[in-house]
Amino acid sequence: MLITSALIAPTLPLAFGSDGSSARYRLGEALDPGGRRQPFEDDLLTMLTISELNADLCDRIIEHWLGLLDEHAPGATRHALRVTRHAVALASELGVPQAAWPNLQRGGLLHDVGKLFVPGYILRKRGKLTDPEWTSIREHPGRGCELIRSVALLEPSIEIIRSHHERWDGRGYPDGLAGEDIPLPARIFAVADVWDALTHDRPYRAAWPQDRAIELVRSEAGHHFDPVVVEAFLDTTSYRLAG
Numbered sequence: 001m002l003i004t005s006a007l008i009a010p011t012l013p014l015a016f017g018s019d020g021s022s023a024r025y026r027l028g029e030a031l032d033p034g035g036r037r038q039p040f041e042d043d044l045l046t047m048l049t050i051s052e053l054n055a056d057l058c059d060r061i062i063e064h065w066l067g068l069l070d071e072h073a074p075g076a077t078r079h080a081l082r083v084t085r086h087a088v089a090l091a092s093e094l095g096v097p098q099a100a101w102p103n104l105q106r107g108g109l110l111h112d113v114g115k116l117f118v119p120g121y122i123l124r125k126r127g128k129l130t131d132p133e134w135t136s137i138r139e140h141p142g143r144g145c146e147l148i149r150s151v152a153l154l155e156p157s158i159e160i161i162r163s164h165h166e167r168w169d170g171r172g173y174p175d176g177l178a179g180e181d182i183p184l185p186a187r188i189f190a191v192a193d194v195w196d197a198l199t200h201d202r203p204y205r206a207a208w209p210q211d212r213a214i215e216l217v218r219s220e221a222g223h224h225f226d227p228v229v230v231e232a233f234l235d236t237t238s239y240r241l242a243g
């Protein structure tokens with residue numbers, strides 16, 4: 001089950017039937033109004049795998065946090081969905097195994113969850129940020145990690161949340177990591193994140209034309225970005241066409 005599908009129609013997936021058929025039930029529909037089990041529920045629940053339960057729980061937590069973030073910083077969910085889609089496409093281009101994609105998706109969707117702790121007026125500010133305001137912005141990866149650590153199931157997704165503002169040349173934040181010391185998912189995500197930010201309107205500037213954004217990404221290979229990731233980005237025409 002794709003995480004993004006849970007954001008559109010939150011459902012509890014239940015696999016059942018010897019023929020492999022499946023159906024979806026909204027959470028709670030397996031219980032009657034008094035909370036008692038329906039006769040068929042035991043059979044269904046025995047076939048519900050732990051991994052499905054875990055995945056569904058993660059999706060619901062992500063959905064909840066993204067909802068809060070979108071109220072705090074309007075547009076955050078659309079940005080997270082777009083960037084995550086781009087990052088997974090780029091991971092595929094780079095040959096990252098599909099088994100790693102769920103954590104990439106979860107980390108991508110929650111990459112800016114730490115902005116819940118940044119005052120809203122800073123996130124919406126159209127003018128130049130003051131030094132204290134920049135300090136507050138730069139705390140969001142660390143604050144996001146603190147939040148993620150409250151849910152053990154999401155710990156494997158923490159690399160993107162912690163390191164998506166690191167730079168290949170070591171001038172990023174919060175840890176000043178450089179080169180391959182930056183986890184690969186975060187190096188991938190950084191390109192997708194900047195690309196999406198450049199090609200969409202922000203409170204402080206209008207969207208750039210795609211050609212200009214592509215040139216910026218190209219010029220930052222070896223500076224902001226991992227050159228190998230940039231090469232894969234440039235080879236993937238979908239970025240030029242993505243909305």
Ligand SMILES: [Fe+2]
Nearest residue numbers: 111112164165
């Ligand atoms: Fe961020």
